[in-house]
Amino acid sequence: MPVWQLHCCSLSHHATSLFLLSHRGVWSAGGLEVSTGKVSVIEAMNGSTVLLPCTYSSCIGIKNLYFNWKYNDNGTLLKLCEAEIPNEEVEPDVAIYHDRVEFVGSSKTSNISILLWNITFEDEGEYICFARNPKEKNRNHSAVFTLIVVDQMREVDNTLTVIIVSALGGVIGLVIIVMVIKAMVAKFLRKDDEKNKECLVSSSGNDNTENGLSGAKADNKGTPKA
Template sequence: MDMEVHGIWIDALRLIVTLLLVVKSAQTLEMTADKIPFLVAVNGSTVLLPCKYSSCIGIENLYFRWQFNDNGTMQTVCDGTIPSEGVVPKVKMYKDRFDFVGMNKENNISILLWNITFEDAGQYTCFGRNPKEYNKNHSAVYELIVVSELSVVDNTLTIIIASAVGGAVALLMGYMLLKNFTLFVLSKLEEKNKECLVTSSGIDNTENGLSGSKVDSKPKPAKQK
């Protein structure tokens, strides 16, 4: 009996731990950069470095920070604190040519980089910490690739393949239409030939006095006495 009670207590504790883990995972803060975590941009252009945060239970004094990995040395680009949802954060910028454009709209804490150079290429980390989740923190990494010019993709082969496939499809459709039209004409000709055969057969029978032919129904004249 004691063993059964002990087993029940163990199962109950396991269930409680599982529930706590589920609740904790549901409350976890998450920072996301973008669906595609990298960007190829031309030297001298302006780029947006995206970042959003999410939390199932909301935020309270959420601290965030953008950092740039400069050959292994993490340099802070900007940081700030968001008191609660919908409140515009006070952001402090540490590097030139960067602007904070998130304004906490739709949990957005993105930054803008003006007139990029080749030295700006590298990894940018968006970090967040939420005290409401016992200082749970999370990071998202975004890669910036700077090039002198964007490469032009040669679509000649693609156009040739598409033209060939389109021509083959058109030819097949033309063949199917011609085939169906030919079968239709042949069926009509066959029906007409059958009608002609039936008609001609009736005419022949009439001329030869066969069954179904016309018979002279006039009575023969009586003999004179």
């Protein structure tokens, strides 16, 4: 088969795939996405208030976006709140089904987060943020946020940090001591060299006086008379 026919077939197949995907409403890129952020697991103190974050995004925008929050109670999903957002400019009228839940999101920032007040150990578990966008042929997506309730926050073990810092301090101190010793030794060596030079100059002068002068005197003696 000629090369141009192969390219033609490939393009045709690719176009057909895109056509089917677009009509099924399952665009893989830029579709509706829901996210609970980079940290989806958090530990919180018993009795504190916790933010359950959730945001949505869609490259083609939203229309009558439906969302809800649910709590996974050992396999049973309990609805905490729900609402519908007509568009990005309209704030949702949120229905709350839990007396300690507060909606703190905003359609202008694509934020559908909630607060959970005065948490207890019974509140521990998975919280599911769900959204559905009719503008994308009811494409939907969800994200899970896990809450762990504790009596007290875990202390960070700084033992390794202390050891490293101590080791570095010891090394630095040792280097300084070595440098000081080297400086002192070099100073003493310089003094010894100066003393040695003085001794050498002095001794060489004495030798020249003794040998040289005697030699000179010998040279200056007159020739013996015959």
